[in-house]
Amino acid sequence: MRVWRALKTLGAAVLRDGVYLLPNREAFLKQLQVQAEDVLRSAGSAQILELGARDEAQEAEFRRLFDRTADYQDLIKQIRALREQLNADDPGTLAARAARLRRDFESVVGQDFFPGEAANQTRRAIEELAQAVTRVTSPDEPHASIGQIRRLDAAEYSGRTWATRRRPWVDRLASAWLIRRFIDPRARFLWLKSPADCPKRALGFDFDGAAFTHVGGKVTFEVLMESFSLDADAGIRRVGALIHYLDAGGIPVAEAAGVETCLRGAQTAFANDDTLLAEAAKIFELLYIAYSTQPGANP
DSSP: OHHHHHHHHHTOEEEETTEEEOOSOHHHHHHHHHHHHHHHHTTOOOOOOOOOOSSHHHHHHHHHTTOOHHHHHHHHHHHHHHHHTTTTSOHHHHHHHHHHHHHHHHHHHHTOSSOOHHHHHHHHHHHHHHHHHHHHHOTTSOOOOSTTOOOOOGGGGTTOEEEEESSOOHHHHHHHHHIIIIIOTTOEEEEESSGGGOOTTSEEBSSTTOSBOOBTTBOHHHHHHHHTTOTTOHHHHHHHHHHHHHHHOOSOOTTHHHHHHHHHHHHHHOOSHHHHHHHHHHHHHHHHHHHHHSTTOOO
8 A cells, every 4th residue: 555655646657456657767767666675575576667669559548548637627627716716715715725726736747747738728727826816815016917918998999900811710710709799899800811911900810920819828819808808707718718728729628529510510611701700600609608607617
């Protein structure tokens, strides 16, 4: 039991009873030697074997044994739940809970030997939670801005022309829906053959050099959401989490595969980008309604 606990703490994957796997790194070899000696002192038998995958498929299979996505998902749920209670808990409790979540995150990261977008997404959520908690617990102190995202007034962006690359896919389609639905109801869209074709009068989005595009790890939809202070709306935040996953990966969203299939069908069926947006907007609107009304579904 002592050895099992030690291997679990190391983050070892289980191939079968009594057979554990760790990446071939010097630090792990030393730790395994310590555990093997412990087993031998107890009159048991232990072998440390070095092996390599026979092909890329087996390498991927081995790596999946160390996948921590479920752990990150659980952390994201806890972070979102705490953000919903920022004004309910006393400052001392908030700070303690946020600190505990950071420790839990660091523990998961310590055992994530092949980190990906899920780790990055959770790290950003932890950092943003810390800033939100600080705003509540120390309201008189100056606070750092999140990335390079500035808060803007939607009233100053009414009746504008918005431009993005033609044949839009998920982030551009969802961003266009968000713009027309919540930011600029009279928005007109231009579909560009190349970003270089963007007129100076137009507001570009989702391409390099655009007025609104990816910032840090956030996709364009999330940047627009925060820029225009729409992130207080739980339904929009959940749509944002879906768009992030479909566009950049990270924390899986249950509806993602079905939404992607519907959007692929729409993109195939409608050659005109305005028509494509009109049909895609129906999907996003229904998602927003469902996300906004599902009990206990606040992200």
